[in-house]
Amino acid sequence: xxxxxxxxxxxxxxxxxxxxxxxxxxxxxxxxxxxxxxxxxxxxxxxxxxxxxxxxxxxxxxxxxxxxxxxxxxxxxxxxxxxxxxxxxxxxxxxxxxxxxxxxxxxxxxxxxxxxxxxxxxxxxxxxxxxxxxxxxxxxxxxxxxxxxxxxxxxxxxxxxxxxxxxxxxxxxxxxxxxxxxxxxxxxxxxxxxxxxxxxxxxxxxxxxxxxxxxxxxxxxxxxxxxxxxxxxxxxxxxxxxxxxxxxxxxxxxxxxxxxxxxxxxxxxxxxxxxxxxxxxxxxxxxxxxxxxxxxxxxxxxxxxxxxxxxxxxxxxxxxxxxxxxxxxxxxxxxxxxxxxxxxxxxxxxxxxxxxxxxxxxxxxxxxxxxxxxxxxxxxxxxxxxxxxxxxxxxxxxxxxxxxxxxxxxxxxxxxxxxxxxxxxxxxxxxxxxxxxxxxxxxxxxxxxxxxxxxxxxxxxxxxxxxxxxxxxxxxxxxxxxxxxxxxxxxxxxxxxxxxxxxxxxxxxxxxxxxxxxxxxxxxxxxxxxxxxxxxxxxxxxxxxxxxxxxxxxxxxxxxxxxxxxxxxxxxxxxxxxxxxxxxxxxxxxxxxxxxxxxxxxxxxxxxxxxxxxxxxxxxxxxxxxxxxxxxxxxxxxxxxxxxxxxxxxxxxxxxxxxxxxxxxxxxxxxxxxxxxxxxxxxxxxxxxxxxxxxxxxxxxxxxxxxxxxxxxxxxxxxxxxxxxx
Ligand SMILES: Nc1ncnc2c1ncn2[C@@H]1O[C@H](COP(=O)(O)OP(=O)(O)OP(=O)(O)O)[C@@H](O)[C@H]1O
Ligand SMILES: [Mg+2]
Numbered sequence: 001x002x003x004x005x006x007x008x009x010x011x012x013x014x015x016x017x018x019x020x021x022x023x024x025x026x027x028x029x030x031x032x033x034x035x036x037x038x039x040x041x042x043x044x045x046x047x048x049x050x051x052x053x054x055x056x057x058x059x060x061x062x063x064x065x066x067x068x069x070x071x072x073x074x075x076x077x078x079x080x081x082x083x084x085x086x087x088x089x090x091x092x093x094x095x096x097x098x099x100x101x102x103x104x105x106x107x108x109x110x111x112x113x114x115x116x117x118x119x120x121x122x123x124x125x126x127x128x129x130x131x132x133x134x135x136x137x138x139x140x141x142x143x144x145x146x147x148x149x150x151x152x153x154x155x156x157x158x159x160x161x162x163x164x165x166x167x168x169x170x171x172x173x174x175x176x177x178x179x180x181x182x183x184x185x186x187x188x189x190x191x192x193x194x195x196x197x198x199x200x201x202x203x204x205x206x207x208x209x210x211x212x213x214x215x216x217x218x219x220x221x222x223x224x225x226x227x228x229x230x231x232x233x234x235x236x237x238x239x240x241x242x243x244x245x246x247x248x249x250x251x252x253x254x255x256x257x258x259x260x261x262x263x264x265x266x267x268x269x270x271x272x273x274x275x276x277x278x279x280x281x282x283x284x285x286x287x288x289x290x291x292x293x294x295x296x297x298x299x300x301x302x303x304x305x306x307x308x309x310x311x312x313x314x315x316x317x318x319x320x321x322x323x324x325x326x327x328x329x330x331x332x333x334x335x336x337x338x339x340x341x342x343x344x345x346x347x348x349x350x351x352x353x354x355x356x357x358x359x360x361x362x363x364x365x366x367x368x369x370x371x372x373x374x375x376x377x378x379x380x381x382x383x384x385x386x387x388x389x390x391x392x393x394x395x396x397x398x399x400x401x402x403x404x405x406x407x408x409x410x411x412x413x414x415x416x417x418x419x420x421x422x423x424x425x426x427x428x429x430x431x432x433x434x435x436x437x438x439x440x441x442x443x444x445x446x447x448x449x450x451x452x453x454x455x456x457x458x459x460x461x462x463x464x465x466x467x468x469x470x471x472x473x474x475x476x477x478x479x480x481x482x483x484x485x486x487x488x489x490x491x492x493x494x495x496x497x498x499x500x501x502x503x504x505x506x507x508x509x510x511x512x513x514x515x516x517x518x519x520x521x522x523x524x525x526x527x528x529x530x531x532x533x534x535x536x537x538x539x540x541x542x543x544x545x546x547x548x549x550x551x552x553x554x555x556x557x558x559x560x561x562x563x564x565x566x567x568x569x570x571x572x573x574x575x576x577x578x579x580x581x582x583x584x585x586x587x588x589x590x591x592x593x594x595x596x597x598x599x600x601x602x603x604x605x606x607x608x609x610x611x612x613x614x615x616x617x618x619x620x621x622x623x624x625x626x627x628x629x630x631x632x633x634x635x636x637x638x639x640x641x642x643x644x645x646x647x648x649x650x651x652x653x654x655x656x657x658x659x660x661x662x663x664x665x666x667x668x669x670x671x672x673x674x675x676x677x678x679x680x681x682x683x684x685x686x687x688x689x690x691x692x693x694x695x696x697x698x699x700x701x702x703x704x705x706x707x708x709x710x711x712x713x714x715x716x717x718x719x720x721x722x723x724x725x726x
Contacts, residue, residue: 053199057173063166064173067201068180069215070161072190079556081187082229087249088183090165090176093205097160098224099216103149106156106218110146114139145220157224158216163191164205235571235578241285243278243571247579255573258291258473260532263507264498268515268547269537274567275511276301278535278582279477280592282509283439284309286475293439294463295477298452300445301594302479304602308591311439316426316455317446323429324462326350327390329379340381344370346461349489354454355414365400365407372399393428394419423451427458435466453483457490464497467504475507482514491523498527515543519550535580536561537569614690 052059057066074081085094117139124131148154165180167173177193184191194201200212219227235246240256257263267275280302283293287309295302306313314322329343347370352358358366373391374380376399397419400412417423426447442463444455456478463476476497484490498508510527518524528534528550539547539561548558557570560579567582584592590602 055196056193056198057170058198058202063168064170065164065166065198065202066173066177067162067164067194067198067205067213068177068184068191069194069201069213070163070184070189070217071192071215073217074188077223077226079226079554080229082227083248084183084187085163085189086229088180090179092166092180093164094229095160095162095164095205095211096227097158097162097204097209097211097216099158099160101156101158101218103156107146107149110142110149114142114146117142148220154220154222157219157221159219159224159227160211160214160216161189161227162194162201162204162213162215164202235573235576241282241289243282244567244580244582247568247581253571253578253580255533257475257507257533258505260574262502262530262532263475263505264501264527264531265507265509265533265535266528266531267509267511267535267537268518268539269513269535269569270540270543271513272566273513273538273564273569274582275513275535275537276479276594277567277584277592278537279479279509279511280305281582281584281588283475283477284588284591287439290473292472292474293477294435294474295439295441296456296459296463296479297441297443297477298445298456298480298483299594300443302441303443304599305591306439306441309439310437311441312435312437313441313443314433315443315446316459317444318425320446321432323432324427324458325390325392325429325431326427326458326461327373327392327396328431329386329390339383340374340379340386349493350454350457350461351415352489353457353487354418355411358411362407362411365403365405366411369396369399369403369408369411372402392430423448426451427454433462453487453490456484457487457493460484460490460493460497467501467506471505473505475509476501477509477511479511481510481512482517485512485514485518485521485524488521488523491521495523495526495530498530515539515547519546525550532574534572535569536572537567538562538564 048060050061057064059065117135120135121131121139145154149156163180163184165173165176167176181191194213197213203210204212234249234251235253235255236251237254237256237259240254240259243253243255245251246253257265267279269275276299283295284305287293293311295306297303303313305311316322316324326347327343329339344367348363348366351366373395376395377391378388379385379390393415397412397415400408400415403409418426419428442459444452444459447455460478467474467476478484478494481494484494494508494510497506498510501508508531510531512518519528534551536547536551541562544558544562547553547561551570551572553561553570561569569580571578571580590598593599593602
């Protein structure tokens with residue numbers, strides 16, 4: 001068949017139609033041209049106007065095509081060995097033809113072949129020659145195949161593989177053919193150009209299932225299965241955020257975690273593999289799409305990011321102002337509901353972490369003491385009373401002391417360090433924390449190591465209460481989650497949040513480097529099975545077997561995780577998974593890196609920027625004016641001290657807030673107000689504090705001037721009035 005035959009119309013009848021039949025029906029009339037032949041069909045429209053068939057290419061509409069066939073295959077192939085061909089970076093058509101073959105014929109052939117090879121070997125042996133190793137190998141293969149075929153474990157097929165490349169110029173076509181041959185060569189395939197059969201080659205690779213070249217090779221079922229090339233999956237949604245680049249085919253991994261059946265994710269990797277980096281990136285990008293972010297940060301890693309996005313950083317520790325009273329009911333209280341019982345249950349879990357394991361007697365003593373502490377503040381199961389000032393840990397301590405029971409005294413002694421001892425003043429205070437931002441970080445690095453699990457539990461409890469109160473799209477990031485997994489109660493609490501978060505539109509991200517410990521607890525396993533997204537970055541060889549069996553990884557995937565670079569790993573989203581490389585823009589990198597060298601460099605850069613700004617500010621006079629004719633204008637006067645300073649991209653400046661105006665009283669109805677335009681946040685560098693002082697001095701000077709002026713005016717007015725009276 002010729003290519004143009006594909007587009008050919010049926011042969012024309014030699015007899016001319018009669019005039020009367022032309023306008024008639026489609027029905028062919030004997031000896032007349034049917035009407036339908038005169039119509040324009042789809043084929044007429046899509047057929048190329050010309051087609052040139054050369055000995056080593058075909059040219060259609062200015063495009064060159066060349067077909068290659070595969071003549072030699074490797075002896076051994078691995079899984080997905082043809083992916084190199086599919087991911088070959090060029091426009092190409094790949095055709096695979098699979099012909100099932102009758103087993104009996106093959107067995108007859110095989111028997112003959114085996115007999116031939118055995119004869120060859122025995123002749124060599126008789127003549128005292130060295131046996132040809134390749135014949136030996138072939139014989140072994142044939143025997144194995146024969147056994148498999150006889151047992152019905154394998155079936156037999158013929159397999160043909162053809163590739164047509166496409167280019168706009170002949171030079172490009174030559175170059176692409178060479179690249180293709182090299183790519184095929186790298187997977188041990190011997191390819192040949194279908195010289196003088198280009199037309200047949202072209203048709204063979206069209207989706208017509210017409211093998212004109214018929215160059216095939218024997219294959220059994222297992223080998224054939226490995227030729228299936230589409231194992232790299234795409235994870236490119238049309239909405240969501242970018243997580244990184246798909247390492248199989250260079251496509252983008254764009255994904256919306258809120259489109260899954262639950263919104264949770266887990267991240268496992270060894271230290272320094274890029275877990276926090278990836279999650280910070282996700283947080284920053286999700287924030288741009290209106291998702292609120294809450295982070296529990298045991299390493300002060302998220303502070304720079306929180307500042308840069310205008311977030312709220314709540315630090316816990318000695319000398320810090322942020323406090324959470326675990327007894328606080330103010331958030332949980334709902335109109336007409338008794339939340340005291342729930343609170344007492346949560347407190348039990350918390351005290352088990354604080355005080356260590358308790359026997360049932362101790363638990364009941366604690367229960368009574370907690371109720372008493374609430375009662376002492378007038379809080380009872382009656383919801384009306386639950387808005388009153390809650391007790392502190394100290395009040396519970398007093399209640400225990402007052403119980404005069406050995407177990408109570410024992411509990412009180414264990415609690416003492418949180419009230420009087422080394423950990424006093426951290427949780428034994430009124431709640432001062434208030435979440436009012438879209439990006440909130442709870443920093444607990446300044447706490448003593450043994451206090452961190454307690455703090456994480458209290459913070460988690462607080463966050464959970466806030467989350468339940470108001471439905472919003474939120475992500476909660478628990479970095480270094482192994483702190484929580486050490487204690488059964490906090491582990492089960494985290495598991496509870498992960499399980500129930502979906503109902504409150506909350507996605508929990510659990511990050512941990514201690515894979516072994518995490519997965520060996522039943523709670524850890526439940527967290528993994530309740531997380532639709534699972535991210536595995538570089539793994540340690542000691543942990544890889546457990547990871548492999550938990551996530552059903554293939555040997556190749558395990559190898560990938562062992563040799564992965566920073567930010568490289570496997571991204572699981574439901575049923576799909578891809579090899580991923582996390583990439584950030586330069587600006588993003590500055591905000592999320594935890595490399596100390598880069599952090600210091602960024603800090604220096606920021607200070608230099610600030611100094612230049614300060615120099616500029618010094619050289620510019622402030623535009624404060626106090627008019628001479630003060631008396632006439634004083635009733636409407638609004639003087640603003642304005643220092644034009646734009647917030648730098650990376651730094652501590654925040655958007656000017658609408659502040660209450662500081663007023664200087666003159667007379668009734670006459671006032672002068674100052675509106676601070678720049679606000680500078682803690683922590684202050686020398687340069688910043690200098691700037692702040694200068695502004696304060698200027699304000700003070702102007703205020704004095706105006707006060708003096710106003711006094712003078714008041715005096716003059718009084719004198720005038722006196723004169724008028726006189
Ligand atoms: N995708 C990436 N591209 C470039 N640098 C990266 C990438 N991922 C991580 N890094 C760098 O690697 C370092 C370690 O990253 P990160 O702090 O995220 O590690 P981690 O896995 O959270 O470690 P740890 O368990 O100790 O907290 C950082 O300095 C970061 O800048
Ligand atoms: Mg980290």
